[in-house]
Amino acid sequence: MKTIFKKFDKKRITALPVVHFEGKIVVVISEGEAERAVDYLLTQPILGVDTETRPSFKKGQNHKVALLQVSTHDTCFLFRLNYLGLAPAVVRLLEDETVPKVGLSWHDDILQLHKRAEFTPGNFIDLQKHVGEIGVEDRSLQKLYANFFGQKISKSQQLSNWENDVLQEKQKIYAATDAWACIKLYEELLRLEQTNDFKLVEEEVATA
Numbered sequence: 001m002k003t004i005f006k007k008f009d010k011k012r013i014t015a016l017p018v019v020h021f022e023g024k025i026v027v028v029i030s031e032g033e034a035e036r037a038v039d040y041l042l043t044q045p046i047l048g049v050d051t052e053t054r055p056s057f058k059k060g061q062n063h064k065v066a067l068l069q070v071s072t073h074d075t076c077f078l079f080r081l082n083y084l085g086l087a088p089a090v091v092r093l094l095e096d097e098t099v100p101k102v103g104l105s106w107h108d109d110i111l112q113l114h115k116r117a118e119f120t121p122g123n124f125i126d127l128q129k130h131v132g133e134i135g136v137e138d139r140s141l142q143k144l145y146a147n148f149f150g151q152k153i154s155k156s157q158q159l160s161n162w163e164n165d166v167l168q169e170k171q172k173i174y175a176a177t178d179a180w181a182c183i184k185l186y187e188e189l190l191r192l193e194q195t196n197d198f199k200l201v202e203e204e205v206a207t208a
Contacts, residue, residue, distance in 0.1 A: 002198040007138045008147045019151035021176040023074035027167065034089035037070075037077045042092075042099055044072045048182035049103040049124070051112065052162040052175055065112045066162035069179040070101070076176035082163045086117035096122040102182040104128055104141050127185055134193065135200045145181055148188050153177055 028037050041047060052067040068079040068090065079090055086094075094113065102125045103109060110121050128139045136144070142153050157174035164171070192198045 002148075002192060004134070004136060004192070004198050004200050005138075005147055006135055006200060006202055008143045010143065013142060013146045013152050016146055016150060016152040018154055019145070019149070019177070019181075020154070020173050021071070021076060021180045023071075023076060023176070023180070025172050025176050026075065026077045027172070028077050028079045029083045031084065031087045031089065034079060034084060034087045037079070038089040038093045040075075041070055041072070041077065042096055044099060046183055046186070047072060047099055047101045048179040048184075048186075049101045049106065049109075050175070050178040050182065051109045053112065054161055054163045055158075063163070064115055065109075067167075067175055068113070069175045071176060071179035071183065073180075073183060076179055078167070078172060078175055080167075081116060086113065086119065091117065091119045094119050094122060099123060100125055102127060102186040104139075104144075104182055125186065127182055127189075130186070130189055134189070141178060141181060141185075144185055148185055153181060 026037065028034050048071040050069050051065045052069070053065050054063040056062055064081070066080065066082040068081055070077050070079065070093065081090070084090065100123050104127045106124050106126045127144070131139055131144060136147065138144070138147070142155060145151060145153050154174065157171050160168070160171055162171070
């Protein structure tokens with residue numbers, strides 16, 4: 001019986017073991033690469049998705065989405081949208097209705113992607129909605145992963161420059177982990193709902 005908390009104390013996360021994506025990471029910067037990547041991704045049973053945007057430190061300064069990361073269980077493709085834009089293959093992926101694509105707060109990501117090009121969103125699943133249905137209130141990716149798996153997703157690269165000429169290895173692992181973690185969380189959530197093998201308790205309280 002797994003214990004799931006409605007709220008998860010952030011202080012608890014610091015001491016948890018770090019988890020990161022250990023599969024293959026493929027950076028996509030050309031339309032040909034995008035076509036091949038999307039052909040492969042659309043053969044998969046489920047995908048995890050996320051985006052990254054260069055942070056803005058000046059009032060009134062905004063940047064477009066720089067990276068779309070799409071992961072299978074063992075391979076993550078990083079589509080560098082600051083080079084590609086929403087190439088036809090990327091639009092084909094985003095509009096696909098056949099393969100479920102799991103994201104977190106994905107509605108916000110879609111709004112930002114629309115600033116690059118118009119498309120009709122396909123088969124997307126928003127994790128925040130589904131965990132809310134079982135009563136979980138803390139819904140950030142880091143808190144959800146800590147709550148469901150007792151492991152910490154590092155956020156150290158979140159405010160790095162996602163428009164760098166070459167992405168650093170730490171950035172690539174960070175981006176891939178966020179997309180891959182969405183698959184892990186969704187599959188675990190489905191398992192718990194099907195087996196009812198969990199109990200929901202009020203709050204995880206850190207000890208002094």
